[in-house]
Amino acid sequence: MTRETTDPASTPIPIPRELAAALSSARRVVALTGAGVSAESGVPTFRDALTGLWARFDPLELATPSAFARHPKLVWDWYAARREAVRAARPNAGHRALVEIERRTPSFLLATQNVDGLHARAGSRSLVELHGSLARVRCSREGRIVDRFDEPQDDEPPRCPHCGAFLRPDVVWFEEPLPADALARAEDGARRCDLMIVAGTSAEVYPAAALPRQAKAAGAMVVEVNPHETPLSAVVDIVLRQRSGIALPALVAAAWPGHGGDPAPGVSSARAAGGGAK
Ligand code: OAD
Numbered sequence: 001m002t003r004e005t006t007d008p009a010s011t012p013i014p015i016p017r018e019l020a021a022a023l024s025s026a027r028r029v030v031a032l033t034g035a036g037v038s039a040e041s042g043v044p045t046f047r048d049a050l051t052g053l054w055a056r057f058d059p060l061e062l063a064t065p066s067a068f069a070r071h072p073k074l075v076w077d078w079y080a081a082r083r084e085a086v087r088a089a090r091p092n093a094g095h096r097a098l099v100e101i102e103r104r105t106p107s108f109l110l111a112t113q114n115v116d117g118l119h120a121r122a123g124s125r126s127l128v129e130l131h132g133s134l135a136r137v138r139c140s141r142e143g144r145i146v147d148r149f150d151e152p153q154d155d156e157p158p159r160c161p162h163c164g165a166f167l168r169p170d171v172v173w174f175e176e177p178l179p180a181d182a183l184a185r186a187e188d189g190a191r192r193c194d195l196m197i198v199a200g201t202s203a204e205v206y207p208a209a210a211l212p213r214q215a216k217a218a219g220a221m222v223v224e225v226n227p228h229e230t231p232l233s234a235v236v237d238i239v240l241r242q243r244s245g246i247a248l249p250a251l252v253a254a255a256w257p258g259h260g261g262d263p264a265p266g267v268s269s270a271r272a273a274g275g276g277a278k
Helices: 017-025 035-041 065-070 072-088 093-104 118-122 180-192 208-217 244-255
Strands: 028-033 107-112 127-129 132-139 167-171 195-199 221-225 238-240
Touching: 017 221, 017 244, 028 093, 028 180, 028 208, 035 093, 035 118, 035 244, 065 072, 072 132, 072 167, 093 107, 093 118, 093 195, 093 244, 107 180, 127 180, 180 208, 195 208, 195 244, 208 221, 221 244, 238 244
Parallel strands: 028 107, 028 195, 107 127, 195 221, 221 238
Antiparallel strands: 132 167
16 A cells, blocks of 8 residues: 655645735835755755755864865865856746745845855845855955956965965855845844745844844744744744745735736635644
8 A cells, every 4th residue: 555645845835814915015025035945946955954064064164264274275165066056056936936026015125145146046136145155256365356266276275366365255154244234234124124034044043043033023024934943933923834936936926916927826814824823
């Protein structure tokens, strides 16, 4: 006898009416995204057991200034490999749904922790990259962005054409501050939005993880889109226990019926969907 199991994370879910209404009537919407939003594009997350990058690699050996000081070539090569991998990836339905929301909302800001550039490639315009971008390279001494450099042939990273210091990826490492202007824009958005959509983040890395709490404290409705529970799940108003590539198009379709985007399930009156009742 064959026993069938269903994967709850691939089953369409209903969108609560009040969420659809809140999105379609919101003046200011902020989305905070993390690695989960790119998972359906084939980009690995960080903390998912087995498949997450930090399950296979030690962040202290790859994503800190001291790691770069100890093993600059190892760190350079790891980021170069990730840069190549994301170049081959394509935006998914979740990225596209966020573009739709931006198009239909008077004021929208997308604050992402992702460094893969997929939101911009999907067409998001009002975008803050809190943790930098894999696509950019900067001087490790002066911080200057460098557009042209030769890939190294030897056992060192390429060097800055201006000062000769090693080049490094323009991403935020552990122990480093976020770009001040990016964080200020995200915090301002969080304080002023009517609705915040938090998608695909484990909400474990600060200060990004504080943004949903700031939005909630300022009176916004906060919705989490994540197939798994996070520390935020108990704090937000509505949980969509689903992959972002399914839940976000469903949210767009529910807020603006007949918009003609990615196919998505309908609307329900349930307060929370997919088992995340609050
Ligand atoms: P994490 O890997 O910590 O969390 C990814 C989250 O995405 C988890 O909660 C998953 O349950 C969820 N997830 C997985 N697949 C999903 C899907 N298809 N749809 C929606 N959600 C899904 O990634 P981040 O929260 O982004 O920082 O991690 C934050 C920061 O930690 C990263 O920016 C990076 C990392 O160290 C730096 O490198 C500075």
